[in-house]
Amino acid sequence: MTTSLLIVQILNGLQFGILLFLVAAGLTLVFGVMDFINLAHGVQYMLGAYLAVTFVGLTGSFVLGLALALAAALLIGLALEFLVFRHLYERDHLDQVLATFGLILLLNQGVKMVWGAAPLSVPVPAFLSGSVPLMDGILYPTYRFALIGAGLAVGALLWFIVEKTRTGMLLRAGASNPSMVSALGVDIRKLFMIVFAFGTMLAGFAGAMAAPILSVEPGMGDTVLILAFVVIVVGGIGSIRGAFVGALIVGLVDTLGRSFMNDLLRLFMSAPSARATGAALSSMLIYLVMAMVLFVRPEGLLPAKGRS
Amino acid sequence: MSALPVPADAALPAAPPRRRPVIVLVLFLLLALLPVAVSVGLPAHWLTLTTRALIFAIAALSLDLILGVGGLVSFGHAAFIGIGAYVTGIMITEGRGEALLILPAILLLCAIFAAITGAVSLRTRGVAFIMITLAFGQMAFFLTQALSGYGGDDGLTLYERSTVAGYDLFGSRTRLYYAVLVALAGCYILVRTLVASRFGRVLRAARENATRVTVTGYDVGRIRLIAYVISGMIAGLSGFFLANQTEFVSPAFVSWQRSGELIFMVVLGGVGSLHGAIIGALVFLFAEDVLSGWTEHWKVIFGPLIVLFVLFTRGGLVGLLGKLGVARRD
């Protein structure tokens, strides 16, 4: 284990965490404000990536392709909200889980029919290709830095919206006390639609941004969705700050665990058994972290205020 | 008001007649006759498919105990099937294929896994409980993927089936079918008994009004944990049969989609009715079989069917049967 490798892996962990944050931020608001469990959030991330593949390919421009992909992701999200989700807000969690599970089956398979089952990719845009030298001899891809930067910018924007605007005030109120918001005479339907559209955009954005560095394939949203759940549970439902902290914890623990678990275990055991145990342990690590957090704080690290 | 005093030895006022499970008896009778029907002309393929459906019915039934009766939407139930299947697979591979050794190991491991994950996840409610059980299920999935000595990603092929007390009980398709059917009937009676017991009454009451149950002096968390552990152990049994039928175990057994499918089977049949879980599993597997026969993209049809089912039906198939007067009171 060298310092340079450690630095690179920490950056990878941060970048992964930022990606998770983008997915989890919208999802945690939907949970918190609407008490709605949307399993289909992961396929919206996947759609973002696929749409980026198509539109970047069509326009030949990453920025333009990204913008079109976002617009398309939003349209699809709104269509789903209109057709399915809004009929589920009043239902119990079981119905929500099942209906959105059905959507996952449809969209995962639908993507396979439209784009094929083989993994696709988006080229890294020319202006962000190349690497940035960190210190003597260590290079880190510019695009990944850009991703971290974009994620932080979105995080800051979210913070501003949630903490400083009227809509944000309603969101916070809704996350801690949903019945109060409707008592204030706010059009809950409209608020829900805004929250939902916003969450969809964020997930789509995360998917599109991930497209150049991850392989774009059916089912890519499922893994991210479950990690986003872990993030939300660790951070506290309905809390943007919690999602941020939770995402960084999950991103770092997972990345560092996978890279260094073997070396760590080799201090105590033989190389083959270290490899076997390391693989098992590192893939379980974030779930163990989640279990520990929940055991100490069932409501998560930074729960939305006033929510018990 | 004609308030009758109740002396200690007098007979208590009669309770209203209870619903008789006619439909359950008919169901099991039909299932018991299936091998006969296959021998006189039904497609042989039906026997294999029904065996598989009944194996999943065991798991769905166990899920109905916590989901339907207890009101806990657990999204990680496939993990227990996985434990059952992998313990079976690993022990057969290691030359310890005797069911009398495998089953206690499965029950013990499932109980431990359920006790630990249940203790953590039952500290939360609602959406958080769903997410946490899903996450623990995913943990089990990654663990099976990491079992590089036993197939890892690719899964583990078994070259023989378990023996039961030295006897090759699962050697023929018909014998395996009846073994599964008897196991399912046993599990059904067990779960039915639990639901009707004092324990079951408290579990049912807690689903509806946990506060009332708490101030009546019950530790709701402990009761739910007991149900969770029992449910996990029964699901482990289904994993044992699944490994023996398919002669193969793989991480796909533990995938979160599998957990979702189990939930759908329970809801399809009718939440909390127990025999609904069996009907749900049968309908699910036959529907999957028919649809996947039409097109490889059958999930494009199946997904929307689930959505429509959720949006437009309440009470599942058992509820529909009830409305049609099939499950009548006598």
Added chain:
Amino acid sequence: MTESRAREPVLTLTGLNKAFGALKVTDGVNLSVAPGELHALIGPNGAGKTTLVHQISGMLRPDAGSIHFRGTDITALTPEKRARAGLARTFQITSTIASLSVLENVALSVQARARHPLALFRNAADDDNLNRPAWAAIESVGLSERAHVLAGSLSHGEKRALEIAMALTLEPAAILLDEPLAGVGREEGERLIGLLRSLKGRYAMLLVEHDMEAVFALADTVTVLVYGRVIASGDPATVRADPAVREAYLGEEG
């Protein structure tokens, strides 16, 4: 019931405090209930009566102060442990198991005190060890004819009576009654008052109630809570005459 005052109290609250943010909902409350005493707790809306009941039954933790029940400190106990120690309660918004019958609701309560409250394999519905005491309790609250009706389809007053039956079968040393007459029609209200009167002297009861007529007819002691603070406590006549009470509370009732 002055003679019961002399005995050791069943329930004692000492210096109880609870705040939600800046809002003090319980402010230095001292209160005790003697065996067999019916102690009424009155106060205007928002006085913190239900919050106090929640703290006694364990559903809320006080910020400071202590609660003693039958000589032991129960301040840190969970609600279910308090219930098992013999502290029963009813709810302002009735709380029963709607999909179970009246008999099953009461049997649920009976079995909590039985030797095997969670027996796994014996049928509970046919269990006379549970049904017999349940019938007796149903009898005593006048619900015999409704025993096999689902609790969810009872009238409001009947649900109140059911809650009381459930409390009685816990063999309680004290019962907390949170507005048992709220939302109940006149006729059913009178029946419930009769029921409470029949229980009087047999259990220590803390009665939160808005119906002044009922309170002054039933209570041995009346405590008045305003903004979380006890402003008067004593026998009904004294409290009724207290000028502070008249100003803060009774005045507005006319």
